[in-house]
Amino acid sequence: MAPAPKPKLAVWKFASCDGCQLSLLDCEDELLAVADAVEIAYFPEATRAVVKGPDDLSLVEGSITTQHDAARIHQVRKSSKRLVTIGACATAGGIQALRNFADVSEYTKYVYANPSYISTLATSTPISRHVYVDFELQGCPINKTQLLEVISAFVHGRKPNIASHSVCIECKRSGTPCVMVTQGTPCMGPITHAGCGSICPSYGRGCYSCFGPMETPNTASLAKWFEKLGDDRAAVLRKFRTFYSGKEAYRKESGRHEPG
Amino acid sequence: MEHRAGIEWSAQTSYVARADFNALIDALLNHGYIVVGPTIRDGAIVFGEVQSDRDFPVGATDVQDGGKYRIGEHTAPTLFSFAASPHSLKTYLYPSRSLLYSAHGSSGNFAVDAPAPQTPARYAFIGVRSCDLHAMNLQDKVFLEGAYVDPGYKHRRENAFLIAVNCGKPAGTCFCVSMGTGPKAPPLFDLALTEICDDSGHYFVVECGSAQGSAILACVPHRPAEATELHAAQEVVRGAERAMGRKLDTTDIKELLYRNAESPRWEKVADRCLSCANCTMVCPTCFCSTVEDTTDLTGAHAERWRVWDSCFTIDFSHIHGGSVRKSGSSRYRHWITHKLASWQDQFGASGCVGCGRCVTWCPVGIDITEEIAILRQTETDHETLPEEQGNARD
Numbered sequence: 047m048a049p050a051p052k053p054k055l056a057v058w059k060f061a062s063c064d065g066c067q068l069s070l071l072d073c074e075d076e077l078l079a080v081a082d083a084v085e086i087a088y089f090p091e092a093t094r095a096v097v098k099g100p101d102d103l104s105l106v107e108g109s110i111t112t113q114h115d116a117a118r119i120h121q122v123r124k125s126s127k128r129l130v131t132i133g134a135c136a137t138a139g140g141i142q143a144l145r146n147f148a149d150v151s152e153y154t155k156y157v158y159a160n161p162s163y164i165s166t167l168a169t170s171t172p173i174s175r176h177v178y179v180d181f182e183l184q185g186c187p188i189n190k191t192q193l194l195e196v197i198s199a200f201v202h203g204r205k206p207n208i209a210s211h212s213v214c215i216e217c218k219r220s221g222t223p224c225v226m227v228t229q230g231t232p233c234m235g236p237i238t239h240a241g242c243g244s245i246c247p248s249y250g251r252g253c254y255s256c257f258g259p260m261e262t263p264n265t266a267s268l269a270k271w272f273e274k275l276g277d278d279r280a281a282v283l284r285k286f287r288t289f290y291s292g293k294e295a296y297r298k299e300s301g302r303h304e305p306g
Numbered sequence: 307m308e309h310r311a312g313i314e315w316s317a318q319t320s321y322v323a324r325a326d327f328n329a330l331i332d333a334l335l336n337h338g339y340i341v342v343g344p345t346i347r348d349g350a351i352v353f354g355e356v357q358s359d360r361d362f363p364v365g366a367t368d369v370q371d372g373g374k375y376r377i378g379e380h381t382a383p384t385l386f387s388f389a390a391s392p393h394s395l396k397t398y399l400y401p402s403r404s405l406l407y408s409a410h411g412s413s414g415n416f417a418v419d420a421p422a423p424q425t426p427a428r429y430a431f432i433g434v435r436s437c438d439l440h441a442m443n444l445q446d447k448v449f450l451e452g453a454y455v456d457p458g459y460k461h462r463r464e465n466a467f468l469i470a471v472n473c474g475k476p477a478g479t480c481f482c483v484s485m486g487t488g489p490k491a492p493p494l495f496d497l498a499l500t501e502i503c504d505d506s507g508h509y510f511v512v513e514c515g516s517a518q519g520s521a522i523l524a525c526v527p528h529r530p531a532e533a534t535e536l537h538a539a540q541e542v543v544r545g546a547e548r549a550m551g552r553k554l555d556t557t558d559i560k561e562l563l564y565r566n567a568e569s570p571r572w573e574k575v576a577d578r579c580l581s582c583a584n585c586t587m588v589c590p591t592c593f594c595s596t597v598e599d600t601t602d603l604t605g606a607h608a609e610r611w612r613v614w615d616s617c618f619t620i621d622f623s624h625i626h627g628g629s630v631r632k633s634g635s636s637r638y639r640h641w642i643t644h645k646l647a648s649w650q651d652q653f654g655a656s657g658c659v660g661c662g663r664c665v666t667w668c669p670v671g672i673d674i675t676e677e678i679a680i681l682r683q684t685e686t687d688h689e690t691l692p693e694e695q696g697n698a699r700d
Binding site for chain 2: 076079080082201202204209211212218221224226228229233235236237262264267270
């Protein structure tokens with residue numbers, strides 16, 4: 047009997063820096079196991095070879111910032127049995143969602159010699175705003191161990207073990223004393239989605255929330271505490287307008303700290 | 307509620323000079339223990355492996371308040387002039403992550419792997435506080451009593467050598483006196499030290515709580531403590547009793563919480579609560595865990611892990627149809643009600659040992675003693691307190 051065909055994996059890029067899809071190539075020790083478990087059907091960062099769809103699992107990186115991409119994502123969805131978005135861009139609009147707070151035509155005027163060549167949307171939006179998404183993996187960039195967990199889970203038809211609680215739980219499980227409590231360093235960890243392994247606090251720095259809001263982010267309470275620790279309005283605003291300003295909780299909280 | 311009966315001092319106490327403290331560590335090392343004691347890590351005094359007194363925070367103290375911890379300088383070169391750290395015995399006896407089993411499968415067969423032979427680590431802990439011994443006693447009830455005994459916990463617990471330290475310098479967030487859990491260590495230790503550093507010298511008054519304790523003490527230069535030395539030790543503990551940073555009125559507390567399931571106060575605390583779970587992680591009695599099943603890419607190898615969990619996560623109360631406790635108010639109410647009230651129904655004792663960790667390590671300084679006081683006040687007033695009083699520590 048011929049072995050069952052391997053599930054086809056495709057990796058798609060939208061508006062992004064490629065960092066998340068490179069996390070897959072970064073899985074050096076596990077790369078052969080990945081190639082054994084799935085057939086790489088489409089992954090331009092890794093190979094020019096293209097296998098015809100449809101695909102069993104599509105990993106989508108990047109946000110929707112152009113008309114062209116807004117149409118293309120529907121094609122990807124149509125050709126994918128399961129669609130998983132990876133990274134802050136795909137799940138929240140990414141750093142480029144800062145444009146949502148500004149006037150894009152103003153920006154293009156200053157940045158490009160011939161802004162008339164630029165055709166772009168006024169906003170950067172997550173993939174889930176456009177098509178149904180089976181799972182969202184957070185992070186800027188994503189954690190490669192979590193990526194392998196998600197691929198394994200989808201290949202074997204089980205639920206991925208990806209917790210959506212705070213980073214604090216990761217700090218406490220690893221025995222890292224709280225930087226906010228011991229140093230008074232403002233830290234986004236209490237409202238940030240776990241997954242990084244609490245890297246910054248383990249080096250004595252506050253969390254930047256590069257994994258975005260956790261499941262129940264009480265942004266107002268933490269922002270109030272930041273002010274008590276000495277942050278001014280601008281500093282609080284900046285903390286909520288980074289990688290995940292496109293998420294409703296952060297968009298709203300940052301708005302409360304606008305000047306004036 | 308159990309109330310402090312005033313723990314008696316051992317009939318026989320010994321004197322060990324500060325200069326001979328390393329002999330104690332050496333004795334433990336020579337007996338094959340991994341010796342764990344207070345060390346400074348990342349701005350906090352936490353448990354870590356020690357080889358000699360040079361690893362100890364000599365002359366250090368701590369300043370603790372709601373959401374605040376700082377290491378400070380003590381007035382004398384003492385070894386133990388500080389209070390609870392974010393770590394407790396739980397960190398070692400009930401590790402945050404442990405493999406329950408692994409399994410492999412092929413062609414539809416599934417077999418659990420034989421567990422790797424384990425030599426359980428033999429830990430000797432130096433500097434265990436009274437609150438921590440009480441907390442360990444509560445975790446013993448959870449993990450060692452009833453139909454299901456946790457074998458890993460049992461191994462680690464039975465092999466642990468416990469050197470208690472009677473607190474001389476409680477922190478601003480300590481309230482063990484209110485909970486009847488300190489500062490004098492209950493007789494659950496192998497050895498208990500009280501550190502004295504004054505004009506008469508720098509030494510320890512040592513109590514022995516077990517045969518192993520006597521065996522270790524026998525390896526350390528010591529002599530019977532004189533009456534004045536024992537008196538000095540007793541004064542240290544009395545001083546600590548008077549220096550509690552906080553207090554919690556436990557009168558009728560179970561009924562208070564049960565009566566107030568619908569108090570407007572829960573919404574007030576939810577305005578501040580981050581549901582970050584720090585309080586449950588640092589609590590030396592909180593024991594909840596979740597189980598994670600995982601497979602590798604081939605699907606031929608599976609593992610089941612147990613990891614610390616918290617009632618503040620959404621997944622914790624996820625049952626068919628969704629999470630039972632969706633609001634922050636319901637999660638905080640659940641935690642404090644279990645800790646102070648339903649724990650008594652479940653285990654016959656309060657789940658709070660007054661160590662103050664949940665107060666210090668709450669990133670926004672929510673204070674269990676303050677919440678109970680306000681809950682009482684709210685009930686008395688029959689109405690919500692004005693905002694500014696409710697958020698006194700904001």
